[in-house]
Amino acid sequence: MRKVGIMTKLxxxxxxxxxxxxxGRPSSWDTPYTPGSSQNGLxxxxxxxxSVAVLDTALKRVTMLSAPSSLTxxxxxxxxxxxxxxxxxxxxxxxxxxxxxxxxxxxTPNDERPQLLLIDGGTTPKISRSYTLTExxxxxxxxxxxxxxxxxxxxxxxxxxxxxxxxxxxKTGADALSSKTLLSFGGSPRRFxxxxxxxxxxxxxxxxxxxxxxxDLVLIDLAAxxxxxxxxxxxxxxxxxxxxxxxxxxxxxxxxxxVRVTGTTSVYMLQLTxxxxxxxxxxxxxxxxxVGGQPAAIDFVHNSQGLRLVALVQNSAVLVxxxxxxxxxxxxxxxxxxxxxxxxxxxxxxxxxTDGDVALLYGPNIPKIAYFNxxxxxxxxxxxxxxxxxxxxxxxxxxxxxxxxxxxxILETPNQQFYVLDLSTRESAPMKTNAGLTLEVAPDGERVxxxxxxxTGFASVDFAxxxxxxxxxERPVSNVFDIQSNDGQRAAVALHLxxxxxxxxxxxxxxxxxxxxxxxxxxxxxxxxx
Amino acid sequence: xSTRFGLCSVLVSAVWFGAASAHAEPLAPHQxxxxxxxxxxxxxxxxxxxxxxxxxxxxxxxxxxxxSTVYRHQRFSLAAAGFWDxxxxxxxxxxxxxxxxxxxxxxxxxxxxxxxxxxxxFVHALPAFAHSSASLQDSxxxxxxxxxxxxxxxxxxxxAAYEVYxxxxxxxxxxxxxxxxxxxxxxxSTSLEMLxxxxxxxxxxxxxDLGSLSLAGPYFRASAAVGF
Numbered sequence: 001m002r003k004v005g006i007m008t009k010l011x012x013x014x015x016x017x018x019x020x021x022x023x024g025r026p027s028s029w030d031t032p033y034t035p036g037s038s039q040n041g042l043x044x045x046x047x048x049x050x051s052v053a054v055l056d057t058a059l060k061r062v063t064m065l066s067a068p069s070s071l072t073x074x075x076x077x078x079x080x081x082x083x084x085x086x087x088x089x090x091x092x093x094x095x096x097x098x099x100x101x102x103x104x105x106x107x108t109p110n111d112e113r114p115q116l117l118l119i120d121g122g123t124t125p126k127i128s129r130s131y132t133l134t135e136x137x138x139x140x141x142x143x144x145x146x147x148x149x150x151x152x153x154x155x156x157x158x159x160x161x162x163x164x165x166x167x168x169x170x171k172t173g174a175d176a177l178s179s180k181t182l183l184s185f186g187g188s189p190r191r192f193x194x195x196x197x198x199x200x201x202x203x204x205x206x207x208x209x210x211x212x213x214x215x216d217l218v219l220i221d222l223a224a225x226x227x228x229x230x231x232x233x234x235x236x237x238x239x240x241x242x243x244x245x246x247x248x249x250x251x252x253x254x255x256x257x258x259v260r261v262t263g264t265t266s267v268y269m270l271q272l273t274x275x276x277x278x279x280x281x282x283x284x285x286x287x288x289x290x291v292g293g294q295p296a297a298i299d300f301v302h303n304s305q306g307l308r309l310v311a312l313v314q315n316s317a318v319l320v321x322x323x324x325x326x327x328x329x330x331x332x333x334x335x336x337x338x339x340x341x342x343x344x345x346x347x348x349x350x351x352x353x354t355d356g357d358v359a360l361l362y363g364p365n366i367p368k369i370a371y372f373n374x375x376x377x378x379x380x381x382x383x384x385x386x387x388x389x390x391x392x393x394x395x396x397x398x399x400x401x402x403x404x405x406x407x408x409x410i411l412e413t414p415n416q417q418f419y420v421l422d423l424s425t426r427e428s429a430p431m432k433t434n435a436g437l438t439l440e441v442a443p444d445g446e447r448v449x450x451x452x453x454x455x456t457g458f459a460s461v462d463f464a465x466x467x468x469x470x471x472x473x474e475r476p477v478s479n480v481f482d483i484q485s486n487d488g489q490r491a492a493v494a495l496h497l498x499x500x501x502x503x504x505x506x507x508x509x510x511x512x513x514x515x516x517x518x519x520x521x522x523x524x525x526x527x528x529x530x
Numbered sequence: 531x532s533t534r535f536g537l538c539s540v541l542v543s544a545v546w547f548g549a550a551s552a553h554a555e556p557l558a559p560h561q562x563x564x565x566x567x568x569x570x571x572x573x574x575x576x577x578x579x580x581x582x583x584x585x586x587x588x589x590x591x592x593x594x595x596x597x598s599t600v601y602r603h604q605r606f607s608l609a610a611a612g613f614w615d616x617x618x619x620x621x622x623x624x625x626x627x628x629x630x631x632x633x634x635x636x637x638x639x640x641x642x643x644x645x646x647x648x649x650x651x652f653v654h655a656l657p658a659f660a661h662s663s664a665s666l667q668d669s670x671x672x673x674x675x676x677x678x679x680x681x682x683x684x685x686x687x688x689x690a691a692y693e694v695y696x697x698x699x700x701x702x703x704x705x706x707x708x709x710x711x712x713x714x715x716x717x718x719s720t721s722l723e724m725l726x727x728x729x730x731x732x733x734x735x736x737x738x739d740l741g742s743l744s745l746a747g748p749y750f751r752a753s754a755a756v757g758f
Contacts, residue, residue: 023574023576023586023587024585024586024587025580025581025584025585025586025587026581028624029581029582029585029621029622029623029624030585030622030624031624032624032625033624033625072736073736474732474733475670475671475672475732496670499669499670501625501626501669501670502624502625502626502668502669502670503670504670504671506732515733517734518733518734519734519735519736520671520731520732520733520734520735520736521735521736522668522670522671522735522738523626523666523668523670523675523724523738523739523740525624526582526623526624526626526738526740527739529581529582529623529624530578
């Protein structure tokens with residue numbers, strides 16, 4: 001009898017234990033933090049104007065870090081859609097666009113739909129808008145002027161590779177979306193260029209979307225996106241093979257478009273003109289201009305006689321007059337392969353009144369830069385090039401935003417140096433780093449941050465003094481961002497994501513960086529877990 | 531169903547045996563002057579703050595109790611009772627190791643009613659003092675963060691004790707009891723702002739804020755006691 005009683009008590013004890021212990025926790029707690037992966041086309045973090053967006057893909061959310069003051073951080077999480085496939089910052093860094101596929105396959109009417117989510121990355125982050133899509137798509141292209149977005153490409157059972165969904169960002173809801181299928185001869189969209197308003201004769205200036213495909217270009221009039229797009233086949237390569245576009249440039253005033261085409265010594269010129277038929281909004285006149293070699297880069301410039309297309313061909317710059325297709329070659333001191341028009345950066349107020357443009361020439365394989373001044377007489381072009389031997393090659397030219405140092409450029413080199421170039425004085429300040437290099441120009445245009453992901457050291461260079469300040473964080477740094485704080489100051493946020501185990505950050509006063517006052521934060525991935 | 535049947539069988543048997551012996555022996559020897567118990571306390575913690583430290587809502591604690599009868603009146607007696615409960619939970623929070631240590635000290639009056647000499651029922655309301663130490667292994671900061679706090683509350687419970695063995699001769703005459711109780715333990719909330727110990731980890735670390743933690747909830751305690 002006693003034996004039975006003890007067994008019964010034990011059973012009762014177990015029952016009680018189980019009854020009291022029932023109830024678990026949200027599965028989020030068992031989901032390790034997973035940063036955005038570059039393999040999936042995502043970044044782990046995005047520096048915005050007033051906050052830093054850190055993707056937490058495992059929990060389908062983004063953790064927004066903002067700075068109440070220049071030495072403090074706070075976080076909030078914003079839910080992203082299911083199946084995030086693309087995330088991009090707007091050109092002004094104010095908005096993060098997140099494209100998600102939603103629940104696939106859909107099983108109930110309430111399953112989450114594909115969507116494009118817009119997150120305001122100011123000092124008080126929030127969702128600013130969302131657009132629900134009818135079908136999941138994988139690719140996203142953004143208009144630098146924040147008027148349009150394009151989503152395209154998917155992986156459904158049947159995919160229309162030439163279907164674009166144009167999102168008019170000035171509108172909300174379904175009215176903002178227009179689906180468009182491009183006529184195709186076998187190609188699919190590869191690259192998009194949103195133009196400034198082009199002054200097409202016979203109509204108001206209007207913007208175009210230029211879609212580069214495998215063997216043709218498509219022009220979509222953004223003033224009337226529902227109208228039929230114009231497809232312009234690309235010329236063949238010089239060997240008779242198929243060519244593709246390598247670069248598209250345009251001039252707004254003349255409504256001219258030029259295309260650098262692979263495998264040919266010619267540049268493809270397009271002129272948008274008045275409509276030839278009543279059912280057209282415009283017509284396209286094409287011309288193929290031989291520039292004597294395969295150009296490494298092209299751009300439109302103005303000289304004292306009008307618009308010209310510059311093509312950099314080995315050791316020469318070839319100027320093409322668009323209307324007559326006549327060319328003029330200028331010998332260069334080196335084989336420059338990059339060109340950047342800097343006229344507006346030199347004197348934005350009087351840009352329209354100048355006699356000609358000034359362009360900066362550079363290349364990743366030559367230790368020189370050159371200023372190409374096109375304001376001189378056409379017969380004296382040989383004197384228009386002013387070369388500087390800077391000792392290192394330049395792989396990229398980074399603009400400086402803001403009101404004070406717009407005449408500065410950052411010359412990014414393939415090695416451990418970068419240059420701060422003052423276009424007005426034509427002085428360059430070489431900066432040497434002790435490791436690899438990632439550059440982050442502050443959105444206010446007052447300084448540039450240099451760091452090497454995975455290292456603890458990073459530095460800022462103030463454009464006013466060109467004085468570098470090096471700081472050593474206590475943990476490896478994966479990104480450095482410069483954001484505005486709620487009190488109007490600037491905060492530098494050095495993220496610690498390297499281990500992939502959590503979200504940490506060191507925050508310091510961007511205007512006077514010093515680790516003596518920096519604050520260390522971590523555990524942001526644990527915030528708001530439900 | 532069979533469990534409930536078993537429980538009822540035990541109680542009925544106890545009453546039957548107790549009733550049979552009730553007329554044969556006096557009640558006083560079964561009202562222990564002092565009693566020490568050892569058992570287990572299982573609580574259900576529904577607070578969201580507990581999720582970081584446990585994958586379930588259960589908190590199991592080792593339980594040590596002491597009581598002493600201070601007043602007797604027929605079948606009633608009043609005892610001073612106290613318990614020390616200690617439990618530990620460990621888990622992971624998004625891959626980071628977490629741990630929670632809880633000490634709970636309760637002390638107060640317990641009112642007992644002997645239905646039979648070997649069986650009494652009791653109720654008690656015991657003021658509670660708890661010390662919790664929550665820790666988080668922060669792999670980004672490479673340091674262990676802590677939130678250590680005292681909190682206060684009360685345990686209100688009722689239960690029954692059954693004497694399973696009683697020495698009939700010698701001194702002292704130890705008696706062994708099986709005790710079961712259930713009730714509600716209230717404790718106030720404490721902050722879970724996790725900070726490293728002074729001098730540990732990076733300079734000027736900001737707290738990792740996991741919200742707050744309240745260990746309040748229903749509980750069950752089973753113990754074995756020896757009384758004199």
